[in-house]
Each structure stands twice: as C-alpha cells, then as structure tokens.
Amino acid sequence: MDYKTIFIVDPIRNERIPLAKFLSEEIFTIMTFISPNDCFKKPDLIRCDLMVFVPRKDKNEVKHLMNIKKKFRQIPLIFLLTEDFPDINLTEIMANGFSNVYKAGNNEKVREIMLGLLAEEGLPPRTEVPHPVPITQEVRDAISPRTE
DSSP: OOOEEEEEEEEHHHHHHHHHHOOOOHHHTEEEEESSSHSSTTTTTOOOSEEEEBBBTTTOOGGGGGGGGGGGGGGGGGEEOSOOSSSHHHHHHHTOOOOOOEEEEHHHHHHHHHHHHOOOOOOOOOOOOOSOOOOOOHHHHHOOOOOO
C-alpha cells in the first residue's frame, strides 16, 4: 500500500491538531491548514489524496471551497460538521464540480470514511521497531523469571 496524504482544513488549532492525531496512522501523512487556499499554493510539492474540511462561520465557509481550481475538486472531500454547520447540502456542492463528497458528524465517522476510501483492503500491520540497544543473552537470563 502506498503512502497517502490527508489535508485537514480547520481554522481552530485546538480542534485541528487533536483531529490530526486521531486520524494518524503509519501509512498516512497528515498536514493541517487554516484555509483551503493554503492547501494548494504549491501543488507540485505534495499530492493530496483526501481533504477533511471543517466549515466554520465567518472563518472557513463552504464558499471558500469554490475558489479551488477544478482539477483539485476531484479529491475526495469529507465535511466534519460542527455546531456552526450542523448540516450541509451535498448536492449543491456536487453541482459545483466536487465529485466525491461525504459528511461526518464526529471524528470516528471521519476515520471510518477515510479508511474506507484510502485503505479498502485494511491497514497493514504496524512495523516492529527493534530496541535501539541490543539485549545480550546474559541480560535476558538475568531478567527472566527463575524456576526453582
């Protein structure tokens, strides 16, 4: 499975960072942004596989998404609904060129949709990182339970 990149767009740092930690996995690179325009300033540097957009009144409204170039509208987009935006009209957004849009009411639903889109076959097993200092047989014998 290839590494995937997820962009989280939320102007409120106290909620953006915990969401990034909640969604983190070994095979995902997660980047956070304040506005959707920041995501694609240098699109040739990093490719986005999924965007999580948290709409906020007067800060990060859905109309800001309409400034994104048409080629980036094909990226799957998950709306994380909050008290500011308890519901969103997906058909209106799809009419503006966004083809893969989803909405989620909480972080768990975002994770479920994310894994369904980016890791259909499931997550690979976590890699075992060896201990940085090798343990000798003498030390293993000393810490193992003794049978008397």
